[in-house]
Amino acid sequence: AQKITQTQPGMFVQEKEAVTLDCTYDTSDQSYGLFWYKQPSSGEMIFLIYQGSYDEQNATEGRYSLNFQKARKSANLVISASQLGDSAMYFCAMRENQRAAGNKLTFGGGTRVLVKP
Amino acid sequence: ETGVTQTPRHLVMGMTNKKSLKCEQHLGHNAMYWYKQSAKKPLELMFVYSLEERVENNSVPSRFSPECPNSSHLFLHLHTLQPEDSALYLCASSRLGTRDDYGYTFGSGTRLTVV
Numbered sequence A: 001a002q003k004i005t006q007t008q009p010g011m012f013v014q015e016k017e018a019v020t021l022d023c024t025y026d027t028s029d030q031s032y033g034l035f036w037y038k039q040p041s042s043g044e045m046i047f048l049i050y051q052g053s054y055d056e057q058n059a060t061e062g063r064y065s066l067n068f069q070k071a072r073k074s075a076n077l078v079i080s081a082s083q084l085g086d087s088a089m090y091f092c093a094m095r096e097n098q099r100a101a102g103n104k105l106t107f108g109g110g111t112r113v114l115v116k117p
Numbered sequence B: 001e002t003g004v005t006q007t008p009r010h011l012v013m014g015m016t017n018k019k020s021l022k023c024e025q026h027l028g029h030n031a032m033y034w035y036k037q038s039a040k041k042p043l044e045l046m047f048v049y050s051l052e053e054r055v056e057n058n059s060v061p062s063r064f065s066p067e068c069p070n071s072s073h074l075f076l077h078l079h080t081l082q083p084e085d086s087a088l089y090l091c092a093s094s095r096l097g098t099r100d101d102y103g104y105t106f107g108s109g110t111r112l113t114v115v
Helices: none
Strands: A010-014 A019-021 A032-039 A046-052 A064-069 A074-079 A088-096 A105-107 A111-116 B004-007 B010-013 B018-025 B031-037 B044-050 B053-057 B064-070 B073-079 B087-094 B110-114
Touching (some): A032 A064, A032 A074, A046 A064, A046 A074, A074 A088, B010 B018, B018 B031, B018 B087, B031 B073, B044 B064, B044 B073, B073 B087
Parallel strands (some): A010 A111
Antiparallel strands (some): A032 A046, A032 A088, A064 A074, A088 A105, A088 A111, B004 B018, B018 B073, B031 B044, B031 B087, B044 B053, B064 B073, B087 B110
């Protein structure tokens, strides 16, 4: 079974509008971390935002915010005021058992966002 | 400049060649990772090195051989690859063990084509 599910393979968004990218996860750990990364066509994975499972408030980083609903096991990314440079692939990822050796991340399949002028 | 540098950026190799991918970080991180990203597939974790010791090998074929000589450098040695090994290979590094670990820092990747 997939641990990270991103149900939207691709989506269009109008410039200056907000967009929500869905992410659901599956874990039996009590302590875990959730991440979003952006991958432009150049290939580099750029860290956007982090949410810890014990964090009571939703994470925010500039135009990025994470809508964390722990009971539903969802961690949706909201990008406000979309810009043309936001066109990219977006990946949700989870790190389980944060104190284990390696701290490996498991990634979802990604959502491709295309911002229209 | 991302803090994690991968070379080469692009590599075309024949199935009988031997080549190596290099990854270097000077962020003070103590864990390093190799991921494979194929078209239309999620990122696949290949190897994990924690404190220079390999702690995970996800059933990767032996034609891929990792090496971590120190905490700043990670290599992926390639030999007798197959066309299906063509992909983007991403290196990442991270700190270990604390909730304040903000995940990975990735390199820009090596786009490998096996002909």
